[in-house]
Amino acid sequence: MELTELLGYLGALIVGLVLGLIGGGGSILTVPILVYLIGLNPIIATAYSLFVVGVTSVIGAIKNFQKGLVDLKTSVVFAIPALIAVYLTRRFLVSLIPDVVFTVGDFEVTNAVFIMVFFAIVMLLASLSMIRTPKNNSNDDETSDIIYNYPLIGLEGIVVGVLTGIVGAGGGFLIIPALVVLAKLPMKKAVGTSLLIIAVKSLIGFLGDLSNLSIDWSFLLIFTALSIVGIIIGVYISKFISGTKLKKGFGYFTLIMAFYIIYKELF
Known part of the structure; x- marks a missing residue:
């Protein structure tokens, strides 16, 4: 086993570890x-x-559900349109991205480069969301009306x-603020509810790939098992x-990773 492959399996542990510690962010690491x-090919x-x-x-x-930190009604309201969007994106939109997206002079932007740069932009937004110190608000009360x-x-x-369909990210950095602002959920309950939404729509999105891609199940299950150990x-x-x-520190790490991907893919 090569060193990079060994580090990749170690990375699977870290993905789960990050998800377990801050309730999101693990997907930002998985694709890189x-x-x-x-x-692997980016797609x-x-x-x-x-x-x-x-x-x-x-x-x-x-x-989180065992701790009473998952709001099922909010999950349904948010998840239904998300599920439809992620499935249709993986089933139809991703396969429509051409091999060469566009050309600038002699530089060709392939679908692989496009997806990784787009992913880096998502990472930039995620890093800013994690670095920014949230303002204290009134919806810290677990018993407040939703x-x-x-x-x-x-x-x-x-x-x-x-977004999830294109870059394969769970989108927790977008879901959690939406649940706090739009559904007035307390932060802890927003994190738990977000994990449920991420879980369902990510797996639905994956179903959209089964007819388009050949899956290496032995590798995928080993990688996933290590990630599960990490989240525990x-x-x-x-x-x-x-x-x-921890969230702020991971935000700075994500910021550096985003600039690295942009540099590597474009320069």
């Missing part, structure tokens, strides 16, 4: 690990990422669904580590 360490990597993040998030969602802004929640679900460890360690500091 699969592309740069394992050596295949985004598909595998959906499965890994989806299954791993199921474990996190179950643990207000449903159906049109906005549905629209956010569609946007996140399309992460959930346990989260009791002893400040989530705010």
Whole structure:
């Protein structure tokens, strides 16, 4: 086994660890690990990422549900448009991306480069979301009434669904703010609810790939199993580590990774 492949499997553990510690962000790591360490094509990597993040998030969602930190009604309101969007994106839109997206002079932007640069832009947005210190708000009360802004929640679900379909990221950095602002969920419940939404729509998105791609199940299941071990460890360690500091630190790491991907793909 080559060093890069070994580091890739170690990265699977880290993906789960991050999901367990901060309730999101693991998907931001999965695609770069699969592309740069394992050596997969970006389109295949985004598909595998959906499965890994989806299954791993199921474990996190179950643990949060046991603690009463998952709002099922909000999950349904958000998830239905997201599920439709992510499935249609993986089933039809991704396969329509041409081999050469566009040409600038002598430089060809292939579909692989396009997807990785688009993913890097998503990483930039994610890093800013994690680095920014959230303002204190009134919806920290676990017993506060939940207000449903159906049109906005549905629209956010569609946007996140399309984004998830293209880059294979769970979109937790978009879902959590939406649940806090639009559904007035307390932060802890927003994190738990987000994991459930991420789990369901990621796995639905993966189903859209089954007819388009040949899946290496032996590799995918091993990688996913390591990620599950990571999230179990992460959930346990989260009791002893400040989530705010860890989230901000991971945000800076994501920012550096985003610039690295842009540099590597374009320069």
